[in-house]
Amino acid sequence: PLGVPARHLASVGSTMTEAAAWAADGAPHGAAVVAETQTAGRGRHGRVWRDVPGASLMLSLVLRPALAPERLGLVGLAAGLALAEAAGTFGARARLKWPNDVLALNAQGRLVKLAGVLAEASWSGAAPAVILGAGLNVEQMTFPDDLRATSLRIASGRDVARLDPLAPFLDAFAIRLDQAESAPGRLLADVEARLVGLGDLCQVGFPGTDRPPLTGTALGLAPDGALRLATDAGEITVHAGEVTLAR
Numbered sequence: 001p002l003g004v005p006a007r008h009l010a011s012v013g014s015t016m017t018e019a020a021a022w023a024a025d026g027a028p029h030g031a032a033v034v035a036e037t038q039t040a041g042r043g044r045h046g047r048v049w050r051d052v053p054g055a056s057l058m059l060s061l062v063l064r065p066a067l068a069p070e071r072l073g074l075v076g077l078a079a080g081l082a083l084a085e086a087a088g089t090f091g092a093r094a095r096l097k098w099p100n101d102v103l104a105l106n107a108q109g110r111l112v113k114l115a116g117v118l119a120e121a122s123w124s125g126a127a128p129a130v131i132l133g134a135g136l137n138v139e140q141m142t143f144p145d146d147l148r149a150t151s152l153r154i155a156s157g158r159d160v161a162r163l164d165p166l167a168p169f170l171d172a173f174a175i176r177l178d179q180a181e182s183a184p185g186r187l188l189a190d191v192e193a194r195l196v197g198l199g200d201l202c203q204v205g206f207p208g209t210d211r212p213p214l215t216g217t218a219l220g221l222a223p224d225g226a227l228r229l230a231t232d233a234g235e236i237t238v239h240a241g242e243v244t245l246a247r
């Protein structure tokens with residue numbers, strides 16, 4: 001099972017750092033660090049992940065998956081899909097933006113960010129681990145203007161509490177993580193079924209690098225979870241980046 005053993009903390013810099021230290025100290029596969037608030041929450045591409053104390057589900061899991069290195073990208077996809085499925089148990093229809101942003105409707109009926117996933121490799125300690133961080137907005141009813149985001153309460157219209165989605169997420173993630181190993185085609189098909197932008201013109205940027213953005217039509221996922229993009233220069237497979245839909 002995932003989430004066993006678990007450490008629940010009131011306030012922490014980042015659950016990623018706590019979980020990595022615990023992994024180096026021998027934490028088993030599935031160990032979880034859950035926090036009520038973070039003072040130095042981290043997002044993808046070196047961004048800050050801000051939270052309102054007590055309003056979001058934030059956790060990091062220590063994973064020691066029995067996956068071939070070229071399949072490790074499936075872990076983040078599985079986590080995003082599991083978050084979307086957990087949101088679905090409360091009646092919210094969640095979609096995915098490659099690689100693993102979870103989107104749902106805001107009060108204005110726009111598809112914006114509901115949850116995010118951050119996967120980091122941890123090499124210290126006896127055995128390597130993947131530290132899988134998930135942040136899901138749950139109880140917020142408003143967001144700062146500069147944040148295009150929504151919460152499970154807004155998207156579902158239900159009175160969901162911060163920890164309510166934890167068990168549904170862990171259950172769904174355990175199943176999807178197994179599939180990454182045993183039935184990756186099924187996992188990829190279920191992720192694709194929720195992907196926004198398939199068949200559409202997209203721009204893929206590479207924040208924090210000098211690489212210029214790519215423009216092309218999103219074709220689907222490669223077996224390792226990469227995004228297949230049809231560009232003027234032919235098909236390109238993108239392993240990391242940030243998709244913007246050209247509407």
Ligand code: BTN
Pocket residue numbers: 013014015016038040041042043044045047049057058059060101115116117118133134135136
């Ligand atoms: C993203 O969308 O950029 C990823 C956001 C990941 C946020 C979570 S909250 C729990 C864990 N601890 C962190 O510092 N980040 C992740």
